[in-house]
Amino acid sequence: MLFSESMVKIVAGRGFGKTRSGAEWVREQVERQRCERIALVAETAADARNVMVEGESGILAISRPDCRPIYEPSKRRLQWPNGAVATTYAGDEPDQLRGPQHDAAWADEPAKWKYPTLAWDNMELGLRLGPDPRIVATTTPRHIQLLRDLIRDPMTVVTRGSTYDNLPNLAPGFIDRVLKKYEGTRLGRQELHAELLEDVPGALWTRKIIEASRVPAFPSELCRIVVAVDPAVSSGEESNETGIIVAGLAANGHAFVLEDLSGRLSPDGWARQAVRAYHHYRARPDRRRSEQRRRSDRERVAHGGPAGVVSLGACQPRQVPAGGADCRAL
Ligand SMILES: Nc1ncnc2c1ncn2[C@@H]1O[C@H](COP(=O)(O)OP(=O)(O)OP(=O)(O)O)[C@@H](O)[C@H]1O
Ligand SMILES: [Mg+2]
Numbered sequence: 001m002l003f004s005e006s007m008v009k010i011v012a013g014r015g016f017g018k019t020r021s022g023a024e025w026v027r028e029q030v031e032r033q034r035c036e037r038i039a040l041v042a043e044t045a046a047d048a049r050n051v052m053v054e055g056e057s058g059i060l061a062i063s064r065p066d067c068r069p070i071y072e073p074s075k076r077r078l079q080w081p082n083g084a085v086a087t088t089y090a091g092d093e094p095d096q097l098r099g100p101q102h103d104a105a106w107a108d109e110p111a112k113w114k115y116p117t118l119a120w121d122n123m124e125l126g127l128r129l130g131p132d133p134r135i136v137a138t139t140t141p142r143h144i145q146l147l148r149d150l151i152r153d154p155m156t157v158v159t160r161g162s163t164y165d166n167l168p169n170l171a172p173g174f175i176d177r178v179l180k181k182y183e184g185t186r187l188g189r190q191e192l193h194a195e196l197l198e199d200v201p202g203a204l205w206t207r208k209i210i211e212a213s214r215v216p217a218f219p220s221e222l223c224r225i226v227v228a229v230d231p232a233v234s235s236g237e238e239s240n241e242t243g244i245i246v247a248g249l250a251a252n253g254h255a256f257v258l259e260d261l262s263g264r265l266s267p268d269g270w271a272r273q274a275v276r277a278y279h280h281y282r283a284r285p286d287r288r289r290s291e292q293r294r295r296s297d298r299e300r301v302a303h304g305g306p307a308g309v310v311s312l313g314a315c316q317p318r319q320v321p322a323g324g325a326d327c328r329a330l
Contacts, residue, residue: 010138011151012161013192014178015170018138020057022106025136027059030084031067035104037129038086039097040078041119043112048088049073052108059086089123091115097122103130111142120146141196143207151196163192218256222248225258227278235266242270246277 012018029035042048052058053071060071069078078086089096091113105123113119127133141147150156182188189195198207230243244261261273
């Protein structure tokens with residue numbers, strides 16, 4: 001495996017040995033005294049502790065007794081005999097990473113983090129110690145912007161692998177159950193073979209169409225701006241995303257997607273998000289249409305804003321505020 005670039009990314013299937021590889025990388029960096037201040041970032045605080053530090057493939061388990069760090073969970077800190085220190089962080093609490101400085105970082109499963117881009121940016125902005133700060137990211141792929149950007153980055157070295165590469169180290173029961181269940185399925189392509197899947201089958205808007213329709217900027221004046229909300233029925237971890245799209249219609253009849261704010265959000269979260277977008281884009285309402293097909297927790301939300309509705313902006317020219325995220329023509 002190459003560790004000479006500033007970013008190494010291991011994109012591999014479940015049970016490939018991603019976490020073990022990340023832990024071994026940290027161990028090697030510390031033992032060779034290449035780094036002294038390390039960020040360990042997992043999806044949650046519990047994952048950082050249970051997987052990256054204390055797990056079977058984690059740092060404590062793979063360290064030699066004479067070089068094993070002391071772990072202080074209350075301080076989220078590992079301290080090695082040679083003075084190197086690692087601190088654990090949670091990708092779902094990106095502000096934790098605002099401020100601390102490091103000379104190396106190991107990010108486990110960034111594709112699963114709740115705020116992947118924000119947490120990653122904060123992590124990267126703090127990577128400013130030492131002559132050659134480095135990151136290792138170990139993840140099963142998901143089609144998120146952060147992963148696509150990292151894989152495309154010329155500074156990234158990507159190592160790929162599948163679950164099958166690590167069969168000798170996996171329990172026979174796992175092989176029987178999981179591989180037989182998922183092999184040949186779409187989920188299996190992602191979880192076992194680490195394929196970055198392009199489109200959901202039957203998707204109306206394929207990635208190919210979206211990429212081909214991107215524009216460098218949208219018109220400064222749009223005659224109608226819409227904040228469209230498609231609420232998920234529930235708001236648990238396994239729920240669908242609530243779709244929140246800001247779109248505008250130009251005088252020439254072209255429609256532009258100004259921002260995609262979709263996410264796995266609570267009713268309170270998506271309602272606030274939609275109301276913020278509504279005010280930011282000045283999508284003054286002229287019509288509201290309740291989406292009444294599904295009765296769910298969203299109907300108990302009262303924010304005084306357009307919760308659970310589709311708001312359509314007035315058909316008058318309006319300036320598009322700066323800072324719209326995606327610039328796409330559909
Ligand atoms: N080089 C190795 N030698 C021996 N055992 C290994 C090696 N690499 C991985 N393993 C073992 O294989 C199992 C899976 O490894 P690991 O947890 O690192 O996989 P993973 O890709 O992170 O899995 P997941 O996708 O569930 O996060 C663990 O029990 C680990 O100890
Ligand atoms: Mg793992």
